[in-house]
Amino acid sequence: MAALLETRGLTKRFGAFEANKEIDFSVEPGELRAVIGPNGAGKTTFFNVIAGTIPANEGTIVFGGRDITRLHGSKRVHLGIAKAFQTANLYPDQTVMQNCRLAALASIQGEFSPQLIARSKRLSEVDRIASDALEQLELGGAAEARAGDLSHGDKKLLDIAIALATRPQILLLDEPVAGMSIEESRKTDQLVRRLAQKITVLIIEHDMDLIMGLSDSITVLHQGRILAQGTPAEIRANQHVQEAYLGGYEGAV
Amino acid sequence: MRERVFAEARFLILTALGLAVFPFLFNLVGGYSGLATQILMVGIAATGFNLLLGYAGVLSYGHAMFYGIGGYAAALMVLKFMPTTANLWLTLLFAIVVVAIQALLIGALAIRTYGIYFALITLAFAQMFYFIMFEWRDLTNGDNGLNNIVPPPIGSLSLTAPLPQLNLGPFGDLSQIHYWYPFTAIIVLLVLWFSRFLVASQFGEVLAAIRENEERSEFVGFSPAKYKLAAFVISGMLAGLAGALRALYDGSVAVDTLTIEQSGNFVVYTIIGGVKTLFGPLIGSALVMYLANVVSAKTEAWRLIEGLIFVAVIVFLPGGVVGSFARGSRFDFSRILRLR
Amino acid sequence: MEAVAIQLFDGTIRGLIYVAIALSLTIIFGMLRLVNFAHGAFFAVGAYVALLLAPKIGYYASIPAALIVLAILALLLDRIVLRLFYAKDPTSQILVTFGIALVIQESLRLIFGGTTQTTQMPASLMQSIPLGFISYPAIRLFVAVSIIVLVGVVWWILVGTNYGLIVRAGIRDRTMVALLGGNVTVASRVVLVVGAGIAGLVGALSSPIFGVDPNVGFSFLVPAFVVVVIGGLGSFWGAVIAGIFIGILQGLTTLVMPAASDVVIYLAMALILLVRPQGLMGESELIRQA
Numbered sequence: 001m002a003a004l005l006e007t008r009g010l011t012k013r014f015g016a017f018e019a020n021k022e023i024d025f026s027v028e029p030g031e032l033r034a035v036i037g038p039n040g041a042g043k044t045t046f047f048n049v050i051a052g053t054i055p056a057n058e059g060t061i062v063f064g065g066r067d068i069t070r071l072h073g074s075k076r077v078h079l080g081i082a083k084a085f086q087t088a089n090l091y092p093d094q095t096v097m098q099n100c101r102l103a104a105l106a107s108i109q110g111e112f113s114p115q116l117i118a119r120s121k122r123l124s125e126v127d128r129i130a131s132d133a134l135e136q137l138e139l140g141g142a143a144e145a146r147a148g149d150l151s152h153g154d155k156k157l158l159d160i161a162i163a164l165a166t167r168p169q170i171l172l173l174d175e176p177v178a179g180m181s182i183e184e185s186r187k188t189d190q191l192v193r194r195l196a197q198k199i200t201v202l203i204i205e206h207d208m209d210l211i212m213g214l215s216d217s218i219t220v221l222h223q224g225r226i227l228a229q230g231t232p233a234e235i236r237a238n239q240h241v242q243e244a245y246l247g248g249y250e251g252a253v
Numbered sequence: 254m255r256e257r258v259f260a261e262a263r264f265l266i267l268t269a270l271g272l273a274v275f276p277f278l279f280n281l282v283g284g285y286s287g288l289a290t291q292i293l294m295v296g297i298a299a300t301g302f303n304l305l306l307g308y309a310g311v312l313s314y315g316h317a318m319f320y321g322i323g324g325y326a327a328a329l330m331v332l333k334f335m336p337t338t339a340n341l342w343l344t345l346l347f348a349i350v351v352v353a354i355q356a357l358l359i360g361a362l363a364i365r366t367y368g369i370y371f372a373l374i375t376l377a378f379a380q381m382f383y384f385i386m387f388e389w390r391d392l393t394n395g396d397n398g399l400n401n402i403v404p405p406p407i408g409s410l411s412l413t414a415p416l417p418q419l420n421l422g423p424f425g426d427l428s429q430i431h432y433w434y435p436f437t438a439i440i441v442l443l444v445l446w447f448s449r450f451l452v453a454s455q456f457g458e459v460l461a462a463i464r465e466n467e468e469r470s471e472f473v474g475f476s477p478a479k480y481k482l483a484a485f486v487i488s489g490m491l492a493g494l495a496g497a498l499r500a501l502y503d504g505s506v507a508v509d510t511l512t513i514e515q516s517g518n519f520v521v522y523t524i525i526g527g528v529k530t531l532f533g534p535l536i537g538s539a540l541v542m543y544l545a546n547v548v549s550a551k552t553e554a555w556r557l558i559e560g561l562i563f564v565a566v567i568v569f570l571p572g573g574v575v576g577s578f579a580r581g582s583r584f585d586f587s588r589i590l591r592l593r
Numbered sequence: 594m595e596a597v598a599i600q601l602f603d604g605t606i607r608g609l610i611y612v613a614i615a616l617s618l619t620i621i622f623g624m625l626r627l628v629n630f631a632h633g634a635f636f637a638v639g640a641y642v643a644l645l646l647a648p649k650i651g652y653y654a655s656i657p658a659a660l661i662v663l664a665i666l667a668l669l670l671d672r673i674v675l676r677l678f679y680a681k682d683p684t685s686q687i688l689v690t691f692g693i694a695l696v697i698q699e700s701l702r703l704i705f706g707g708t709t710q711t712t713q714m715p716a717s718l719m720q721s722i723p724l725g726f727i728s729y730p731a732i733r734l735f736v737a738v739s740i741i742v743l744v745g746v747v748w749w750i751l752v753g754t755n756y757g758l759i760v761r762a763g764i765r766d767r768t769m770v771a772l773l774g775g776n777v778t779v780a781s782r783v784v785l786v787v788g789a790g791i792a793g794l795v796g797a798l799s800s801p802i803f804g805v806d807p808n809v810g811f812s813f814l815v816p817a818f819v820v821v822v823i824g825g826l827g828s829f830w831g832a833v834i835a836g837i838f839i840g841i842l843q844g845l846t847t848l849v850m851p852a853a854s855d856v857v858i859y860l861a862m863a864l865i866l867l868v869r870p871q872g873l874m875g876e877s878e879l880i881r882q883a
Contacts (some may be wrong), residue, residue: 106474381859560695
């Protein structure tokens with residue numbers, strides 16, 4: 001099967017520091033790929049480069065067969081790459097519903113639509129996509145709440161809902177359960193499983209139980225490079241990974 | 254639907270009434286009736302500036318470049334390009350188109366730079382246009398500016414003609430007003446209506462979202478650069494229209510329309526009047542220009558006082574005169590005066 | 594040939610002034626995250642101090658006097674108004690510093706009048722010094738050398754001292770410096786005073802050459818903004834290279850097409866924006882996080 005997302009020789013530097021070094025990576029449609037590694041390994045940077053938050057220094061990114069390396073972030077969203085931010089990035093003064101609605105509006109109307117001076121003809125569609133996204137993250141009840149007033153965990157879920165409302169082909173989740181209670185983590189785990197059945201998901205996580213149980217395959221980053229790649233079983237068995245990161249993890253599959 | 258029509262009608266009627274009464278106020282408080290027309294014209298430019306700053310969240314320090322070039326475009330149209338067949342509408346349209354192109358070019362260069370840079374770059378480009386107009390003597394007469402501009406009539410009606418006589422008691426006489434005023438007032442009404450419409454539309458909604466959180470907006474799929482550029486061009490066009498009207502009204506245009514001081518004026522009027530409010534820029538222009546007119550007759554320190562008021566407003570009254578009023582509980586004009 | 598050499602020198606001096614203003618602007622921005630639209634007014638105050646004091650205490654003495662006056666002014670402004678704005682958004686900062694610039698400018702106009710005046714030069718600098726095949730005014734050489742020394746001192750402080758280390762670190766990551774124990778507030782205040790002082794110093798220094806009027810502030814500030822845009826905000830060498838380049842560009846254009854000499858620097862800026870929007874040395878990502 002052709003890869004949905006590929007990077008070849010991807011390198012990202014901040015001044016003299018190489019955060020990502022020549023990363024060759026590929027993900028197939030429908031996969032749930034976890035990206036793990038110690039802090040500072042370059043995982044978040046990697047996601048940011050793929051999404052277009054920051055530009056790559058070298059290498060290429062190919063999505064759906066198309067070279068998107070030089071493309072602006074907003075254009076990548078329209079191609080189908082959606083990233084949920086590590087720290088929930090919302091419109092705090094708007095309602096939960098309005099947050100999703102804006103994403104849905106962008107998804108339907110495109111990057112720039114001056115015709116929005118007149119009323120959009122497709123408002124019901126926008127509303128439907130937005131409420132759909134909220135339902136999938138079980139936030140429907142909070143639709144009229146002010147986004148800034150949500151609990152930490154709900155804010156992260158809203159961030160994911162916003163990403164979903166852009167109708168993506170691939171969803172990048174950066175530590176979605178960080179800072180959540182055990183309850184919330186478990187709930188998020190279920191939600192992510194369900195999401196992964198419909199779209200391709202890339203997820204950065206530290207919670208090993210979650211990862212091992214959830215992912216189809218795992219990529220391990222260490223000091224900016226790919227250290228290992230494979231199924232959860234393979235990764236658990238990998239010596240290098242054990243030394244660098246897992247430190248003797250023997251948990252359940 | 255019916256409520257919407259009712260709200261729009263109420264807005265139009267009240268604004269029209271305000272505009273109708275406005276020039277006659279000067280008979281009561283001092284100042285000359287021509288000041289009213291000038292205030293309206295400057296107010297159009299300030300309203301454009303406010304669309305950019307208050308609603309798109311973009312600070313441009315070169316607004317004068319559109320005001321001035323609009324004025325020169327109109328002047329050149331009447332004096333050199335179509336001296337015998339000048340048509341008022343064509344002249345105004347020409348000025349607007351010239352300024353739109355100018356805004357598109359400048360904006361395209363500047364809009365992708367980070368926020369602070371944008372203010373610096375627009376200031377720099379405004380200076381550039383100042384120097385260009387100053388040095389290009391063949392075209393612009395340099396320092397002396399272009400004079401003897403006769404505004405083309407509307408059909409057979411000359412804008413400089415006075416209205417018919419009608420005694421209005423303490424408010425003076427109707428004939429103190431020239432046709433310039435109602436002409437400009439109608440334009441102002443349309444500009445305000447358009448701004449209101451724009452801000453309430455989904456286009457305005459997206460602009461507001463970009464203002465509230467640009468990164469988030471980019472990553473839901475809006476292009477902040479393109480939306481901000483659109484706002485920049487629209488604001489520029491309004492300034493160009495204002496400049497053109499002013500040049501035709503004054504009968505002359507000079508490089509002082511392109512100075513940093515002029516750009517600063519738009520900033521000051523809008524901030525004092527109330528950024529992010531519909532009537533703020535107009536009221537700010539009225540207040541400051543009126544005070545300038547009255548106070549500078551008595552002291553040279555007017556500009557200093559203006560500067561101090563400006564700083565005071567920024568520090569203490571970020572909503573400006575209108576904004577503070579609207580938020581206050583006693584005079585809740587917010588439904589009429591504000592949009593959101 | 595002679596004319597070219599003179600324009601090169603003149604251009605370099607202009608450029609050096611732009612460099613000094615751009616650098617002090619950049620340091621203030623880097624450390625306080627404050628976009629200081631009043632920086633030109635600081636320059637103007639320095640020029641007027643020299644204008645006022647040179648006849649009384651001499652040109653040389655008026656220069657440190659300008660430094661002192663600006664230091665006091667900066668501290669006062671910090672106390673009364675600016676400290677409320679350090680944490681605010683750039684737009685509010687630009688607006689309030691612009692307001693301050695207006696107030697300062699108009700005060701100068703009221704006190705000194707609107708006409709252009711010239712600071713009295715000391716007799717020792719009124720001559721022309723032979724340099725190879727041209728004869729160049731000593732005052733200009735003095736100003737040039739002084740600014741080079743000044744920039745050198747700033748460079749040395751930034752790079753060579755612990756204090757400079759705090760400033761440079763503060764430019765990169767203010768919070769971290771505070772967490773690590775560096776006294777960021779004091780360092781910030783010092784940076785503001787030093788930055789304002791540099792602007793005033795250069796204003797005083799160059800006042801015999803360029804004439805002093807209330808608008809002199811913006812007439813040097815706007816080109817300094819161009820330098821900052823071309824060189825990249827936050828970059829020392831970017832400011833130096835861009836500043837000298839702009840100054841020389843202006844000078845050479847005066848030879849070829851005098852009417853365009855004011856405009857050409859903006860065309861250069863437009864070109865850079867087209868080709869490399871982050872500036873020559875632009876640390877674009879660094880500033881994006883600002």
